[in-house]
Amino acid sequence: MALAFIGSLVVPLEAQTITIKRSGEALTVQAPGLGFLRGETLTRLKDGRGVRVDLELSVMPGPGGDAAARGRRTFVLSYDLWEERFAVTMAGSPPRSSSYLSAAAAEAWCVEHLTIPVVDLGRVRDAPFWIRLEYRVLDGDAAPDRDDGAGLTLRGLIDSLSRKAKAGALTHAIEAGPFRLQS
Numbered sequence: 001m002a003l004a005f006i007g008s009l010v011v012p013l014e015a016q017t018i019t020i021k022r023s024g025e026a027l028t029v030q031a032p033g034l035g036f037l038r039g040e041t042l043t044r045l046k047d048g049r050g051v052r053v054d055l056e057l058s059v060m061p062g063p064g065g066d067a068a069a070r071g072r073r074t075f076v077l078s079y080d081l082w083e084e085r086f087a088v089t090m091a092g093s094p095p096r097s098s099s100y101l102s103a104a105a106a107e108a109w110c111v112e113h114l115t116i117p118v119v120d121l122g123r124v125r126d127a128p129f130w131i132r133l134e135y136r137v138l139d140g141d142a143a144p145d146r147d148d149g150a151g152l153t154l155r156g157l158i159d160s161l162s163r164k165a166k167a168g169a170l171t172h173a174i175e176a177g178p179f180r181l182q183s
Contacts, residue, residue: 018131018176026115027181029057029131031174034111036135037086037103040170045079045086051137052076057114058132061124063175068124071116077106118181130177137170
């Protein structure tokens, strides 16, 4: 009886591990299983709407502590209904993009473009540290407005009036550590 009870408490969890790597003079991370391309986000994309994803990478001297260094990036994602693949554009100068990606590859592409210069690590550079990786998903409407005049259409007006009230951004964070930076 005890074995059946214990077995019912075990819930398979997707891996949310973080690994770090020093790439030149920058700290990069990998986080398979981060999972921002599922659930409501995936539904939005498959409905033909773009989404904006803000990623933030923080390096902390201990778990849950204040960040000693941060890196932030904004990405705009879309979904090709015919090819069933994702396209990602990184905001900034110069903008970078990639297309024809699976969900896992799109997430990995975003995370690998999120870096922190090693020089910014300061006091945690030579000590064990923790990593926090956060994402915030917003509707593509929250992305900067376009100046091509395409925003004012009858279809756009109908879509705006028929949408449910926005529940806010989808957010999630994972932490891992301790890590040490390899020379």
